[in-house]
Amino acid sequence: MKSKFQLLKQSRLFENASESVLEKVCSIVKEKKLIAGKTLFHKGDSGDSMFIIASGRMLVHDADLKIAYLAKNDVFGEMAALDGEKRTASLTALENTLLIQIKREQLFALGTREPEIAKALIHFLCQREKYFIDDIAEQTLKIRTMIRELEIAAEIQSSFLPPKLPDVPGWKFNALFRAAKNVAGDFYDAFKLDDHNSIGFVIGDVCGKGIGAAIFMALFRSLIRANMLSNVANCKSPPSEENIKQLLLNSFTAANSYISTTHYDSMMFATIFAAVIFPDTGEIFYVNAGHNSPYILNRNGVTETLINNSPAVGIFPNAEFKVNQAKINNNDMLLGFTDGVTEAVNPENQQFSEERLIKIFVKNINNGIDTAVDQFKRSFDKFCGNVEQFDDITILALSRKN
Numbered sequence: 001m002k003s004k005f006q007l008l009k010q011s012r013l014f015e016n017a018s019e020s021v022l023e024k025v026c027s028i029v030k031e032k033k034l035i036a037g038k039t040l041f042h043k044g045d046s047g048d049s050m051f052i053i054a055s056g057r058m059l060v061h062d063a064d065l066k067i068a069y070l071a072k073n074d075v076f077g078e079m080a081a082l083d084g085e086k087r088t089a090s091l092t093a094l095e096n097t098l099l100i101q102i103k104r105e106q107l108f109a110l111g112t113r114e115p116e117i118a119k120a121l122i123h124f125l126c127q128r129e130k131y132f133i134d135d136i137a138e139q140t141l142k143i144r145t146m147i148r149e150l151e152i153a154a155e156i157q158s159s160f161l162p163p164k165l166p167d168v169p170g171w172k173f174n175a176l177f178r179a180a181k182n183v184a185g186d187f188y189d190a191f192k193l194d195d196h197n198s199i200g201f202v203i204g205d206v207c208g209k210g211i212g213a214a215i216f217m218a219l220f221r222s223l224i225r226a227n228m229l230s231n232v233a234n235c236k237s238p239p240s241e242e243n244i245k246q247l248l249l250n251s252f253t254a255a256n257s258y259i260s261t262t263h264y265d266s267m268m269f270a271t272i273f274a275a276v277i278f279p280d281t282g283e284i285f286y287v288n289a290g291h292n293s294p295y296i297l298n299r300n301g302v303t304e305t306l307i308n309n310s311p312a313v314g315i316f317p318n319a320e321f322k323v324n325q326a327k328i329n330n331n332d333m334l335l336g337f338t339d340g341v342t343e344a345v346n347p348e349n350q351q352f353s354e355e356r357l358i359k360i361f362v363k364n365i366n367n368g369i370d371t372a373v374d375q376f377k378r379s380f381d382k383f384c385g386n387v388e389q390f391d392d393i394t395i396l397a398l399s400r401k402n
Contacts, residue, residue: 004029007054007100028106034058034093042090048104050077056097060089069094165190166199168279171400174373178393185213185270186338186392187221193232197280198239200228203336203396204272204291212268216259220270220313223258227251228274244276244285245323252287252313252321259314269314273306273336282328282400287321289313294336295358296328299365302358303332333369333399335361340391347385356383361397369399 004026005019034040034056041047043062053074060068060076067089070076079085165173175188185206193200202224206213231247232239239247251274259268273294275286288294290312296304310321328334337357344352360379364372373395380393 004031004100007052025102028102030101030103032099032101034097034099036093036095036097038093040091040093040099041087043087045087047077047079047085047087049101050075050107051102052100054098054100057094058097059092059094061092062089161187162189162191166192168192168199171199171279171398172369173396173398174369175397176373176377176393176395178389180340180389180392181210184392185209185217186340186394187217188336188394188396189221189225190396190398191225191229193228193276197278198232198244199277199279200225201275201277201284201286201334201336201396201398202228202272203294203338203394204270205338205340205392205394206270207268209392212266216263216266216268216270220255220259220272223255224251224272224274227254228276232276241285241325248274248276248285248287248323249321252289252310253319256313256319256321257317260317260319263314269312271312275306277328277334277398279400282330282332284326284328284334286324286326288324289321292337292339292342292354294334296326297333297335297358297362297365298329298331299362301362303329328398328400330400331365333361333365333372333397336396338392338394340389340393341380341395343391344380344384344389344393345387346383347387352380352383365399369397373397 005022008022008025008029031054032040032051040051040058053070053072053076055072058070058074058076059066060070070091076091077087079088161177162175165175173190175190177184177186177188179186185208187202187204187206189200189202191200192198202221204217204220204224206216206220228247228251231250252272271290271292273286273288273291275284277284284306286306287310288306288308289310291308293308294306295302296306304326306326307324309324311319313319335358342352342354342357346352356379357376360376361372364375367375376395
């Protein structure tokens with residue numbers, strides 16, 4: 001009895017109770033032993049007891065989600081003991097644990113005879129409520145801080161996307177970007193390459209989502225742009241076909257080498273399509289590193305598929321990339337996109353698909369690229385309905401019309 005008495009006295013529930021009351025409580029409690037790894041009860045179980053931890057440690061969890069840790073003198077299960085509510089979480093012993101169990105019927109019977117018991121319970125519940133309120137206030141402040149930090153991250157990330165697309169006579173650019181979360185792993189870029197009358201065209205998708213993908217999005221985008229601009233500066237003017245091919249190879253090789261060696265442990269990579277386009281002739285040189293194949297379209301459909309025949313960037317330190325060549329003729333359109341577009345689903349779990357995407361742009365090709373992108377947005381939103389967006393959505397397109 002003395003052992004139970006001391007345990008009850010040290011608990012947060014009965015720390016202020018009189019000795020006479022504690023002795024009466026001792027008469028109704030039972031000891032319960034749990035070996036390490038044993039679950040006392042599961043979330044959703046009916047409860048009729050509260051517990052005090054005499055020794056050991058326990059984990060409060062919801063399946064694999066760890067919620068809290070409990071140790072000696074902690075009290076739990078009081079709501080189930082008072083009103084029979086279902087357990088709101090599971091409790092599992094982290095080590096051999098000794099519990100003091102108080103059943104509802106005995107607690108109520110004793111409480112009706114001993115007002116001090118009811119007073120102790122009320123005091124304990126008030127303290128627990130105050131703790132919850134303080135914890136909620138603290139967590140709310142943390143959440144608000146995190147939301148603001150995510151807003152700042154989104155603002156910073158948006159600065160890595162081009163503030164405006166190139167203005168080139170006879171050519172028209174348009175882009176659509178929607179992040180699935182506050183920040184994204186998708187990126188696109190379009191920029192003039194120094195004085196060589198050529199344009200850089202880049203679209204990519206970093207593996208994963210959220211903050212990690214967003215950080216690497218900025219890194220991949222900056223590496224590709226910086227290397228393309230740096231390498232083109234070394235080309236003769238006008239650059240030869242061999243110059244442009246080497247420019248692209250050097251840009252991908254440098255980005256791949258840096259990511260795959262410096263950030264090897266992160267296991268981050270990106271699929272990237274990057275091209276150099278010559279507006280005067282419509283010639284295009286490109287590397288497609290694991291990305292969805294962009295299409296060259298005219299009013300009759302797909303005229304050329306810009307094939308994916310190089311590995312994603314950042315996986316293999318010694319990866320080899322291949323340069324391909326194509327041509328964009330008058331009244332053609334180049335359409336680049338990420339898999340968030342084609343793999344988006346509607347309420348019936350049907351995918352948007354490349355076929356549907358191509359059909360929209362071909363149908364609207366004579367109306368101009370701005371109209372085509374606007375029509376895509378309307379069709380895409382109608383198709384997806386109220387289904388939550390699960391992946392970033394990016395389109396980068398250009399049209400040639402002299």
